[in-house]
Amino acid sequence: MLIGALAGVVSGVLFVKMRILPMVLGLGMTLVYECISYLAYNAAGITLFGKPGTSILSEVWFIILVVVALVLVSTYVLQMSMFGYKRRAIQGSQRLAHDAGINIYSNCVICYAFCGALVALAGVFTTSYNGSLIPSIGMASNGRVFSNMFPMILGTWIGSFSGNATIGTLSASISVYFLKAGLSKLGLDDLTSTIIIYGAWLLFMIIQAAVPRYAHKKAYKARKELAQKTRRELAASV
Numbered sequence: 001m002l003i004g005a006l007a008g009v010v011s012g013v014l015f016v017k018m019r020i021l022p023m024v025l026g027l028g029m030t031l032v033y034e035c036i037s038y039l040a041y042n043a044a045g046i047t048l049f050g051k052p053g054t055s056i057l058s059e060v061w062f063i064i065l066v067v068v069a070l071v072l073v074s075t076y077v078l079q080m081s082m083f084g085y086k087r088r089a090i091q092g093s094q095r096l097a098h099d100a101g102i103n104i105y106s107n108c109v110i111c112y113a114f115c116g117a118l119v120a121l122a123g124v125f126t127t128s129y130n131g132s133l134i135p136s137i138g139m140a141s142n143g144r145v146f147s148n149m150f151p152m153i154l155g156t157w158i159g160s161f162s163g164n165a166t167i168g169t170l171s172a173s174i175s176v177y178f179l180k181a182g183l184s185k186l187g188l189d190d191l192t193s194t195i196i197i198y199g200a201w202l203l204f205m206i207i208q209a210a211v212p213r214y215a216h217k218k219a220y221k222a223r224k225e226l227a228q229k230t231r232r233e234l235a236a237s238v
Contacts, residue, residue, distance in 0.1 A: 002117075003120060004118075004119055004120025004123075005114070005117040006113075007029075007116045008113040008114070008115055008116020009112060009113045009116070010029075011116070012108055012110075012111070012112030013109055014029070015108065015112070016105045016108055016109060031138075034135065034138075035137060038137055045133050045134035045135050046133050048127050048131065048132065049132060057124065057125060058128055058129070066121075066125075070118075075166050077114065079163075083107070083110060086102045086107050087107055087111065090102060126144075148173075150176060150197065150200070150201040150204075151169065151176045154168075154172035154176070155168040156168060156169070157172075176197070179200075180193060180197065183197075
C-alpha cells in the first residue's frame with residue numbers, strides 16, 4: 001500500500017505541477033508503471049499460490065473484514081475528517097475553496113495517494129485470487145481499469161442519494177458483479193456478457209446526460225407558462 005501511495009503521490013504532483021489532462025496523464029503513467037513493474041520482476045511477475053501465510057487472503061471472513069474496515073476508513077476520511085470536508089468544498093467549487101484558504105493542490109495529491117494505496121491493496125487480493133500476476137506492457141493493464149469504470153460511475157450516482165460515495169461504490173460493484181454472474185449463469189459467453197454490460201453503461205450515461213436537459217426544458221416551460229399567466233392577469237386588470 002505504501003508503494004501504491006507513493007506512485008499516487010508521483011502522479012498527483014505531476015498533475016498539479018504540469019496541469020496535464022487527467023486522462024492523458026493516467027495513460028502516460030500507466031505506460032511508465034507497466035515498464036517499471038516489467039523490469040522489476042524481470043517479466044516473470046509474482047506468484048502467491050502456495051506461499052506461506054497467503055491463504056488467509058482467500059478466506060471469506062477475512063475478505064469481509066477487510067471490506068468493512070475499508071468502508072469505515074473511507075467513510076471517515078472522505079466524509080468526516082478535515083480532509084473530507086475540504087475535498088467536498090473543492091468538489092463544490094475549486095475557486096471558492098481556494099478563496100476560502102483551502103490548499104486545493106495538496107488536497108489533490110492526497111487524493112491521488114489515497115487512491116494509489118487502495119489500488120495496491122486491490123492488486124494484492126487480485127493476485128491472491130488468480131494465484132499470480134504477470135506484468136503487462138502497452139497499456140494492457142488498462143482493461144481492468146475500464147471494466148471497473150461502470151461500477152465507479154454507477155456508485156457515484158448511488159452515493160449522491162445516500163450522501164456516501166463509499167457505500168454507493170460498494171453497492172454498484174456488488175450489483176455489477178451479480179449482473180456478470182447472472183449472465184454467466186444464463187450460459188452467455190464472455191464477449192456477449194461484455195457487450196451487454198458496456199451497453200448498459202452506455203445507456204446509463206445517455207440517461208444521465210439527458211436528465212439535466214429534460215429538467216432545464218421543464219423549468220423553462222414552467223417559467224414560460226408563469227410569464228404568460230402573469231401577462232394575462234395584468235391585461236385583465238387594466
